[in-house]
Amino acid sequence: MSTCPHVSSIDYQVVSRKLSDPSTWTCDQCSSNTESVWVCLQCAHIGCGRTCRQKHAKKHFDASCHPVVLHINQKMLFCYQCEDWILNDTQFGEIGLLREQLNRLQNQRFECSQTRSGSVIRGPLKQFKFVERKDDRVGHERTGFSGEFTAKRFYTLSLLKKCIAAWKTFVAEQAGELSQRTKQSPGEGKPSPARRFVGRTGLRNIGNTCYQNATLMCLSALGAIRQLLSLQPDPPPPGQGLAKRPRLGRRISEELYEEANSRRDPSKIGSSTVLAQLHRLFRVLWSGKWAGVSPAFFVKSFMMAVPSFQGYVQHDAHEFLTELLDVVQRDIAYPVEVRTILSRVFTSVQQSATRCHVCNNVSKYTFPDATCITLDLSATVERLQQTNAESSGDRRYPRRRSSLYATQNQACTLMDCLDALIAPVELTNGSQYRCVSASCKGQLVNATKQDSFERLGQCVVFHINRTKWDSQGKRKIMNKVEFPLRNLDLSVLLSDRSIPRRYHLRGIVLHHGPDIDQGHYTSVCFIDSLSTFVAYNDLSSETVIEQDLVEERYDGNPYLLFYEISS
Template structure:
């Protein structure tokens, strides 16, 4: 460990702001995390996170590319347990996100300043003020992954007309202790009325937890329009604000003034409680799957190359199913295995987390290397019990331009498949790599035929596609049964049969006519992706078959 470093003063160290993305819990170029090997090196110039293990050492790759000298090494070691009880038999496969506070109790965090020229620095070295402050801010800030989770779960919250109509009523209740509900002894989930300063506890939950409804009772008694959740107020004006008239979470453009009337200075506030989006995130990430098949047989855990699972990110099954299928295809494996190191060094994007191609390389390694999978009770190459990967960075970069896929709602796998292929195709074209574009294995042409029933004139058109959507034949539903029996051949027959369309403007007849429309394959792909249409219109209402 180095005791002298001449680069501390001259290095380009930056201070992260509240908007900075700090990748401190997982490498941006692979799925190694702060509990693996030598931990994660967080660059103190751009806050990229890189693994420092001997196998890949993406931290060093980042240094070679950027010449950013200083980083903060974060390593978490599992604390030795005093209990020697045997592990309980695993009967359920849990795909969940553990609470950060519980996780911190299990691990000891060791941090060191690292110079890429001198190595890890001894703790005795006096750090310059800027380096010390940067280190402190990196450790105290939310990680980029956590910020992404909260942001994607957050609903689209807008302001409303009622915020501008809030009138300050009285200052009497401000003198009371605002750390406790005025009507009971609850000290958590407290909401302060923006009109009079009354503090009331939140709503009672279905399981008996939560508050005693005193905040909403105050609204029912007084008609005061809105309240703010104490502990969620940030100096930048963000806070959980609820409008009782709209019965929705709202933003308050006038929050600073409203709080000032109550004797609270916005700039002096510090967030101390989880907001509604963070609480919703925790609930939605708790999934629990029985390790028993439908016929009652035990499922046998497997691991190895190509047998790595994808952990639930919250309503992300549509994405996981598509990724598992796509990265089992040789064309994708070959494309995103070869040239991994070269791309990391030559990539024009500073941070791998912001580059789709970097994240595709990362995904391919995560799913097919076997490094991130171990059977229950076993260990992977890093000495950890790992049951899958969490491709949050991929989801962020693939969904950044999509209102659908940037959020955490349930989505259609077929829609995501076509959206992902278009995104990859665009990325490959930018890299001038069209000859090695793996998405081409799905490409085929469909031919559409239109025949006028009056003049019998025929027109043809072709278009390229990567997915065929087949209709289900709902008339095969057995009477009195909920089971639909249909063959794939029947679905293709229905797909290619003639369809009568009314009101088509025939170019020959020069008037609206009935036409017969049919769709055929003009060419075939190397791999055919099939999507089943599980909805049909009944009385103009989409109904699931």
């Protein structure tokens, strides 16, 4: 690190104006990548860094010779001309002002109260102040971002369909297999104009919200959620009872679309609950009328309900899913039956049984209901390495044997993770069990502990914990995890294994980047209406071949797996 003379060339006004809108914190070329985003301090160009495949920030420097860039999330300063990190600031402290601006937008604000003794007590603001754009004010209406995006996307898809149709016709004519009916019906099979984007509607990133977009797309692909919410009425306006609540199906999707894109304060209008906004956002996604939609109103409602998620800083997708399901299950605007069914759809009951080796007494403990099943990838990899070392003949030093192999190269399957979850654990030596039976009378004895599940939900979400702490601190485990697309038998997890429980894969949340606390989230979902998997990267979407998923020909690391029981 050193001082750099190129910092004097930055344009503070241009950069500050662009950074004031969190929805622009994505690569200008990739349009959705938030893994490692750098902003040019001369022209405010935002591009992905060297750790990404495209390296648009470096390409921008090669084309424009603008050397100084600032990392939006980590606030680090780098100079491509000097090929070094920068420590110094401008004579007016403009870089420090840009960092303070990013901190104010990313983190929640605090209000201070002072006691008589002079102590300062900090607490979160009662009302989070959302970022106000110039085009949100009166007289500065937006020109319709989603409408323009939908039109461009439809034009591109129309050209692709024409090219593919012409290619199929040419191949069929060459093979002599073109029937008379095909020649007379060239327009057959065209989708309805109102349903052209079914299963292909993306969510706009409005400021490090990729973790929300990826999780919401997976939730929208679950048949149980779609069946439950599509049959429920809309929540009542303030001051009206449940009897006056209109059916959601009678509300046109255009009205729901305008509300989902609204940037108004949810606390100042009715129906601001998280479940209500989730309800309406999913209806817009399922309508298939738009190629992309901005979930601004849902994001605001969720920030109000969960203060820890206020701001535009990157969060964990698993934490978001846990908080979201917890909030919607406590939503009093919906009937108790809806919240009860929603709870049973995701809730799994895990229990632990410990057997004493002295008196054979078995004590059971039931864990609190959980909506996700966490799988420790680090423990699974170490277990596989130890097993491989022992099978290879090195029984004296299995850990030393396994350390010869790179941990990152050890691939495992989802069943390996499940086996490690329910594998018996011997409680001996320093981890003995205190048996409270009448014969042992609270003595420390050797015991065996094993976990199982009393009940599994209709939808099972596996959280692959990729975090590991070692001498170098916290790091992400990059090991590959193989998982089945269909017929996953989870009866091995149940205490009663006589009833088969087979699940199909419905969605995958992928994490991109070497740092688990940052990076970028995308998703892959199975769409029933298309009978195929679709990959979503915020606004963009593309069809995925199942063989690519089986052979792991995709970017990112599986982080959340959504399975639904087969009907």
